[in-house]
Amino acid sequence: MVRIAVIDYDLCKPSKCHQECIAFCPVNLTGGKAIEMSPERRKPVIYEETCIGCGICVKKCPFKAISIVNLPDELERMLVHRYGVNGFKLYGVPVPRQGRILGIIGKNGTGKSTALRILAGELRPNLGIVEGAPPDWDEIIKRFRGTEMQNYFKMLADGKIRAAHKIQYVDLVPRRVKGRLRDLLERADERGLWRDLARDLNLERLLDRDVRQLSGGELQRFLVAAVLSKDANLYLFDEPSSYLDIRERIRVAKAIRSYVPRDSYTVVVEHDIAMLDYLSDHVAIMYGEPGVYGIASKPYGVRAGINYFLKGYLPAENMRIRSEPIRYTISFTRQASAEAKRYIGWSRLLVRLNGFRLEAEPGDLHEGEVLGVVGPNGIGKTTFVRTLAGELEPAEGSVEKPEGQLKVSYKPQYINPEVLGEEKTVEQLLREANPSTLSPGSWLNVEIVRRLGIDRLLDRKLRELSGGELQKVAVAAALAREADIYLLDEPSAYLDVEERLTVAKAIRRLTEARSAAAIVVEHDIAVQDYIASKILVFTGTPGRHGKASRPLPLHEGMNLFLKELGITIRKDPETGRPRINKEGSFLDRMQKRLGKYYYLPRPSEKEEGETEE
Known part of the structure; x- marks a missing residue:
């Protein structure tokens, strides 16, 4: 077993506690050294080689800053990056494929944004080496020999990957960027597309507005337009649906599909599963212990991957990631009774x-x-x-x-x-x-x-x-x-x-x-x-x-709303989750003809739903 000991130094406050995590450590009490105060950091450091994983320090810490997890030895061969001693560990990287859109889904704190930075070349993976000289690219490429990521990291090392990255927190943009929207889009444009993007993302009426006057949704669409106008071969979108209503989410998804070059790599991190389903060609799942370690799964088909995530079991890894499944099959349709207050x-x-x-x-x-x-x-x-x-x-x-x-x-x-x-x-x-x-x-x-x-x-x-x-x-x-x-x-x-x-x-x-x-x-x-x-x-x-x-009532209201949007939805027969039909598909045309924009398929219609892929 491999032992991971992580200390959240944002939570750790040694000046406000009696440091019982050190005083009660059984290894320390018997003359060894598993945890001590670091003279450089003036905060505790846990030595994973001598730690026996008893968990006493975890229970004694009043700020819940310490986590200790045991993992199989085989997993250590997948170690890609670690943030310092007693820091977060990332195992594996989601595998992007040329000409396809990779969707990433998973808990917050399991390494999704770290994986994006590694794919973009903004963060060089250290393979877990946190002290001494970091590994060079030859060593990194050798670690991934025989996998799909070998050629990708070779291209990254040779400077053949040029990334355009849409960040997660759009509210940071007005603090770092100033000027009119028109000028900023013109300056960012490298493909001669900014006018078309402004039209398709409904930004035309905002072009003369200062970026500091934009709402969260307007900033989101501006950033998507700026990223799509870059001449790159890797496009990264971190939560592109935040602040957007459903119509705008569909508009952004269509723009990404339309304007990303066909031979490029595209990766999207998204928590709205309907949006992720609509946009992606295949899906990778990030799982693990938030803030402690994260693992990237193998790529799955979109429908299967999202359903595996909701069910909490990944068959390719033979891994259960959740004790109970997430089900959308039963909506909260209780109506008020005549006696209800x-x-x-x-x-x-x-x-x-x-x-x-x-x-x-x-x-x-x-x-x-x-x-x-x-x-x-x-x-x-x-x-x-x-x-x-x-x-x-x-x-x-x-x-x-x-x-x-x-x-x-x-x-x-x-x-x-x-x-x-x-x-x-x-x-x-x-x-x-x-x-x-x-x-x-x-x-x-x-x-x-x-x-x-x-x-x-x-x-x-x-x-x-x-x-x-x-x-x-x-x-x-x-x-x-x-x-x-x-x-x-x-x-x-x-x-x-x-x-x-x-x-x-x-x-x-x-x-x-x-x-x-x-x-x-x-x-x-x-x-x-x-x-x-x-x-x-x-x-x-x-x-x-x-x-x-x-x-x-739920069905009447959703039908009216979706008709206004011009989109149709079906239910997945396994998990009951809503799935947006591709525009112009058989189901989309049929539901619009029947006037049932919000539609609950019977089990016998499962095969028809699957033709959407």
């Missing part, structure tokens, strides 16, 4: 805000219901939620609430640490929301705090958290509060597939256990399909005028 209602509403006009049809919300809100960006979804929350007053109509105080828990679209209290720790925020959240035996602690990995962040201040960490903490705090209605605006942003399911399950359980109701604004079709009992559809002209339908 009516929490909130609204008449026909007219809301005016900074030149934008929102009209909403009358509706109401009962206990036990989850109302999914869908529609394009800039159409008034957040404005509607803020109106129900009491933050905005409608120009016409009214929001009807029962007598007495209605408790509302609101998670906004954009999380501002200053509003939450940036000097607060995560523990303080969760304790203020609900003290039982931190009780080890409570379901909130088990199903939310621990499953989302928030228990490792309790001592961190909010201002120290990354975008993804802050999103998880904000969602956990919103769900922890005792409330009658939970208003959640894009709760899955930055979360991986498993974390999205964790949040969806928690929302379902809350509405049932607390006899509460929820309104969820979400662009991920799979999440809405899984969680919603009713659908509110927004249409109109983004930025100018929006119109909200009355709350519709």
Whole structure:
């Protein structure tokens, strides 16, 4: 067995503890040396050669900064990179193929972004050699002899791979880039395509706008256009669907497929499985222990690969990556009974805000219901939620609430640490929301705090958290509060597939256990399909005028929404997950002819669905 000992030095605070991890180590107590304070780092270092893996240091660390894992010896031959002593280990690299789009799916913290940097040549793999001279390219190529990656790394070493990389966090762009969108696209353009890309990615009306004035979705489309305009032979897209509505996600997927040169390598990291399915030609799965080690699977066919990931078993590796499968087969279709308590209602509403006009049809919300809100960006979804929350007053109509105080828990679209209290720790925020959240035996602690990995962040201040960490903490705090209605605006942003399911399950359980109701604004079709009992559809002209339908039953609402988008969806017969039909395919034409844009295939139709590949 190979022992991996990892210390998260962002969490480790030796000045705030009694260093019991060192004092109680049995190897140290018997005269050996398995863990000690490093004079250079002034923090502990674990020696994996002498560590016996007893786990005492893991239990004694008050900040949960230490992880020790035992892995098979054979895996060490696949070691590609390690981030220093007691740092994260990456085993294997996803294999890109010329002329094909490789999709990568997996948990956050399992090495997806590290793999992209290695493929792009931004990070030279050190083969686990963290001290002394790093390996040269000849040694790296020799390690991969006889594999598909041998020729790839040879091309990388010879400078024959030129990469164009779309980064994960688009909100960093305005801090580093200045100027008008038109000038920036012209400057980035190496293929003479910037005007066509601006048209196909709906950027034409934004060309004279300063990049600092762009929203998250507009920045995302700008970056995709800038990357596609580069003359490269490797195109990397790290989460290209973030901040985008479903229509824009399809538009971006079509642009990537249309504008990437046919003989190039293309790699896409994506957590929206419907988008990944629609875009990819084959799929690699990243699995392991987040923050400790990650393993890249062999490439699979798109449908099979995503289904294996959801089922939690990879047959080519004979590896179980999850104790229980993720299933989308049962949607939360419970309807309110006649006796169900009516929490909130609204008449026909007219809301005016900074030149934008929102009209909403009358509706109401009962206990036990989850109302999914869908529609394009800039159409008034957040404005509607803020109106129900009491933050905005409608120009016409009214929001009807029962007598007495209605408790509302609101998670906004954009999380501002200053509003939450940036000097607060995560523990303080969760304790203020609900003290039982931190009780080890409570379901909130088990199903939310621990499953989302928030228990490792309790001592961190909010201002120290990354975008993804802050999103998880904000969602956990919103769900922890005792409330009658939970208003959640894009709760899955930055979360991986498993974390999205964790949040969806928690929302379902809350509405049932607390006899509460929820309104969820979400662009991920799979999440809405899984969680919603009713659908509110927004249409109109983004930025100018929006119109909200009355709350519709799931099938009726999804059908109306997808018809507006002009796309059709089928259900995978094995996992029940939604799959977007390729435009013009047999199923796409048939469902449009029947008027069933949201369609649940019977088992006998499995073969027809598979012809989509």
